[in-house]
Amino acid sequence: MVGATSHESAGHGSAAATPVQPRAMRADARRNYDRLLSEARSAFAEHGTDASLEDVARRAGVGIGTLYRHFPNRDALLSAVFEEAAGDLLTRSRELLHAPEPCAALVKWLREMVTHAGEYRGLARSLMSVSYDTTSALARCSGPIREAGGALLARAQEAGTVRKDVAIGDLLQLTHAIALAAEETPGDPELADRLLYLTLRGLKDS
Known part of the structure; x- marks a missing residue:
């Protein structure tokens, strides 16, 4: 790094x-x-x-x-810094599991993920780099977040509003990439929402 x-x-x-x-x-x-x-x-x-x-x-x-x-190491410090935001995301995911529209609930949670990942410049990139690395200290946060997002995704798939071939790991990577794009383009505050809208269109089952 x-x-x-x-x-x-x-x-x-x-x-x-x-x-x-x-x-x-x-x-x-x-x-x-x-x-x-x-x-x-x-x-x-x-x-x-x-x-x-x-x-x-x-x-x-x-x-x-x-x-x-x-x-x-740096990832251990980042994990501690991100832990509060991760807790907020886990709480929010439990609340959204009862939302009437599963797909909208999933996208709303992903938007909050983008917001939290954008709190510190470079955090989105770090989260992307450990998305499939269970040995990193950041996995203490990313593991529970993956499970929480997976539950929201499964509910949307069961409702028939999200394609069955969508995997939570890929979806989180895409979300981190959106957060990174928003970080790199501070003059366009609507960018994340536009990209999430495109994501929603790609998620929906035809």
Whole structure:
């Protein structure tokens, strides 16, 4: 990943490493975790997900080693940052399972996925890159999201409004690509909606 630090390339944590959960920490470690997460959100919002991890640690008032103890690699930090948005998407998917129009509910959920993926520049690309990689720390978020989207897709397919050959993995990749296109075209705020409309047309069973 562009912007990766020398610490990352030196092997601080494998791709399968996951962030330490804050509930198991001492009070001082929990404070460090919370500060790192807060500063990571700010840095990613300002500079994108390729922001310097050394800068994140400096802004949090800790050493880079402390950051890596909590987040063994960039994907682990991204996973923690995206976890709240992922929780929102999971809650929303459960609500939409009861919507009267299954296909419209699926597309509405995908639109919210685009919105969350666009919160940080580079996040959509990262989510695309781990879509089929279960070893990445980001899979902690992408796995449950795939299941949630799969349930909405299955309901729409059972209703006969979405083609049976549509797979949730392909649909999520397409959604991440739409989020990336919207990110790369900030002067066209309607782009994501137009692309999702085209997606809807392609999803419908003839």
